[in-house]
Amino acid sequence: MRWMFSWLAPVLAGASLAAQSAPRLTLAEVYDGLATRQPLVGAARARAAAAEARIGPASRWPDPAILLGLMNRNLPGLGLSDPLGMNQIQVMQMVPLAGKTGLAVRAARAEAAAGTAEAEDAVWAVRARAAMSFYDLFQADGEFRTMTGARRLLEDLGRGAAAMYAAGGGRQSDVLRAQVELARMDNGLIRMSAMREAMIARLNGIRNLPIDTPVPPPVAPRLPDSLLPRPELERLALERRPMLTAEQSRVEAAEAVARRAGREIWPDLTLGVTYGQRPMPDGSTDRMASFMLGFTLPLSPGRRQGQMRAEAAAMAAMATADLDNLRLETRTRVGELTADLDRARQLSQLYRTTLLPQLRATAASAMAGYRGGSIDFMTLLDSEMAVVRAVAELFGFEAESGKAIAELEMLTATPLIDPASAADFPGDTP
Numbered sequence: 001m002r003w004m005f006s007w008l009a010p011v012l013a014g015a016s017l018a019a020q021s022a023p024r025l026t027l028a029e030v031y032d033g034l035a036t037r038q039p040l041v042g043a044a045r046a047r048a049a050a051a052e053a054r055i056g057p058a059s060r061w062p063d064p065a066i067l068l069g070l071m072n073r074n075l076p077g078l079g080l081s082d083p084l085g086m087n088q089i090q091v092m093q094m095v096p097l098a099g100k101t102g103l104a105v106r107a108a109r110a111e112a113a114a115g116t117a118e119a120e121d122a123v124w125a126v127r128a129r130a131a132m133s134f135y136d137l138f139q140a141d142g143e144f145r146t147m148t149g150a151r152r153l154l155e156d157l158g159r160g161a162a163a164m165y166a167a168g169g170g171r172q173s174d175v176l177r178a179q180v181e182l183a184r185m186d187n188g189l190i191r192m193s194a195m196r197e198a199m200i201a202r203l204n205g206i207r208n209l210p211i212d213t214p215v216p217p218p219v220a221p222r223l224p225d226s227l228l229p230r231p232e233l234e235r236l237a238l239e240r241r242p243m244l245t246a247e248q249s250r251v252e253a254a255e256a257v258a259r260r261a262g263r264e265i266w267p268d269l270t271l272g273v274t275y276g277q278r279p280m281p282d283g284s285t286d287r288m289a290s291f292m293l294g295f296t297l298p299l300s301p302g303r304r305q306g307q308m309r310a311e312a313a314a315m316a317a318m319a320t321a322d323l324d325n326l327r328l329e330t331r332t333r334v335g336e337l338t339a340d341l342d343r344a345r346q347l348s349q350l351y352r353t354t355l356l357p358q359l360r361a362t363a364a365s366a367m368a369g370y371r372g373g374s375i376d377f378m379t380l381l382d383s384e385m386a387v388v389r390a391v392a393e394l395f396g397f398e399a400e401s402g403k404a405i406a407e408l409e410m411l412t413a414t415p416l417i418d419p420a421s422a423a424d425f426p427g428d429t430p
Contacts, residue, residue, distance in 0.1 A: 023216040024216055025134075025215055025217065025218045026221065026420055026422060027221045027402075027419035028418075030134050030203070030207065030419075034123070034127060034130060034206075037207065037209075038122075038126045039208065040122055044118055044119040045119045047115050047119070048115035048118065049115075051108075051112040051114070051115035054111065054112070055108045055109055055112055058101075058104040058108040059104075059108075061095060061096065064092060065091070065092040065093075066089070066092075067089070067091075068090075069089075069090065070088075071084070071085060071086045071276065072085040086278040086286075087276065088275070088276040089274070089275045089276075090274040090275075091274075092271070092272045093272070094269070094270050095268065095269040095270070096268050096269075097267070097269055098263040098266035099263065100260050100263055100264075100266075103257075103259050104256075104260060106253075106256040107253045107254075107256035107260070108253075110250070111249070111250070111253045113245075113246075114247075114249035115246075117242040117249060118242065120242040121241070121246065124409070124410040125410060127406070127409070128406050128409070128410040130206045130207065131402065131406030132403055133202050133203040134218055135220070135398075135400075135402040135403050136199050136399065137199040137203055138219075138220050138395070138398070138399055139395045139396055139398070139399035140195055140196045140199055141196060141218060142392070142395035143192060143395055143396075144192045144193065146388055146391050146395070147185060147188060147189055147192065147392070148189065149388075150185065151182065151186070151189065153384060154178060154185060154381075157178055157380070157381065157384070158175065158178030158182060161175045161178050161377055162175045162178075171377070173377075174376075177377065177378065177381065181381065203215060219422045219423070220398055220399075221402070221419050221420070221421045221423060222417070222418065222421040222422065222423040223398075223405060224416070227341070230334065230335060233338065233408060233412060234331050234335070236412040236413075236414055237411040238331070240412055240413040240414060241411055241412065241413055244326055244327060244330065247319070247322055247323040248323060250319050250322075250323075251316070251319045251320050251323050254312070254315050254316035254318075257312050257315065257316070258309070258312035258313050258315070258316040260312070261305075261308045262309050262312075264298075264305040264309065265301055267296045268296045269293070269294070270292070270294035270295060270296075271292070271293060272291070272294070273289065273290070274289065274291075275287070276288050276289070330411060333411060334408065337404045337407055337408050337411075338408075340400060341404040344397045344400040344401045347397050348394060348397040348401070351390055351393065351394050351397070352394070356387070359387045359390050362383050363383040363384050363386070365383075366384070367380060405417055
């Protein structure tokens with residue numbers, strides 16, 4: 001039975017020649033085309049374009065009003081009343097004063113800048129979502145392959161126990177326990193297979209591909225041994241995160257709106273010109289012009305303009321508070337992610353350098369002891385399953401590290417790894 005363990009190591013490590021030569025899905029392939037295919041990004045860019053289109057109208061005065069009049073007509077018949085009857089054209093233009101138009105343009109430009117930043121943030125957000133699904137599938141795929149290899153091992157151990165029992169050198173309980181463990185393994189494989197299919201569907205959905213599009217087994221990118229220090233990552237996030245830029249622009253827009261609301265108390269000017277004409281008895285035409293100057297009169301400034309100013313000030317305060325809160329959340333999340341990444345790395349290193357070699361040595365010793373009769377079947381089975389669990393946990397640590405880095409990339413708007421690279425399988429012997 002020595003051959004069983006020699007066969008087990010590469011299977012549990014996931015490094016068989018067949019696995020290495022098979023097509024693999026890299027993170028770069030997942031990222032490819034997301035910015036153009038994902039509807040969420042398209043919607044964000046459309047909102048940005050709509051905000052940009054509002055700048056022009058904000059810089060224009062209200063459209064002039066043109067009035068056509070038949071003045072002083074006799075009834076019935078609508079004939080010209082002498083001497084006041086005439087045909088008249090009147091043009092009226094409202095002119096905002098006190099810099100209201102300039103402040104409206106400033107607010108519109110700030111909203112457009114916020115929309116552009118949100119569109120950029122949508123690209124990073126979709127990228128992070130795709131990475132999360134990719135690493136979930138990577139972990140599930142690795143655990144599935146590990147459990148499949150473990151099942152083949154259980155079958156071999158069960159056949160060995162059955163052969164020893166038939167020859168009178170084993171116990172029936174060993175055969176039965178192997179069968180129970182096989183049934184449990186089959187149950188786990190069925191659950192994990194369904195889970196993998198759901199993860200594949202989710203990943204295809206994020207990539208805007210048909211749900212049943214075949215997905216090769218994913219290979220994790222090579223993660224760096226160390227990232228920038230946490231304070232540097234925090235600085236990058238506060239400087240570069242597009243959502244923070246968007247919130248800052250919204251604060252500027254809200255402040256411009258508040259300043260404009262404070263000037264609503266100033267009346268708007270109305271300019272008008274009227275041209276009139278009427279035919280004269282001698283066949284000539286009598287022409288005349290009138291000019292008008294008017295302004296709005298705030299009759300209840302406390303209830304109208306004052307409340308508009310209070311509303312705008314409250315909205316500006318809310319925008320400032322939202323920005324402060326987002327900065328706080330960003331700093332906190334960077335701290336959480338760097339702590340999670342350090343934990344996953346330390347555990348992965350511990351498993352690779354210490355725990356897995358010890359577990360494999362223990363499994364080899366248990367195999368030798370079982371052949372010599374000094375170790376029972378249950379001890380052998382527990383030692384072999386401990387190796388399986390450790391390898392599965394290594395896939396989890398690798399996935400956790402990748403997810404943390406993907407979210408840090410989103411927060412800092414900075415690529416931190418090469419998504420086209422391919423790392424060794426996390427179960428490989430160091």
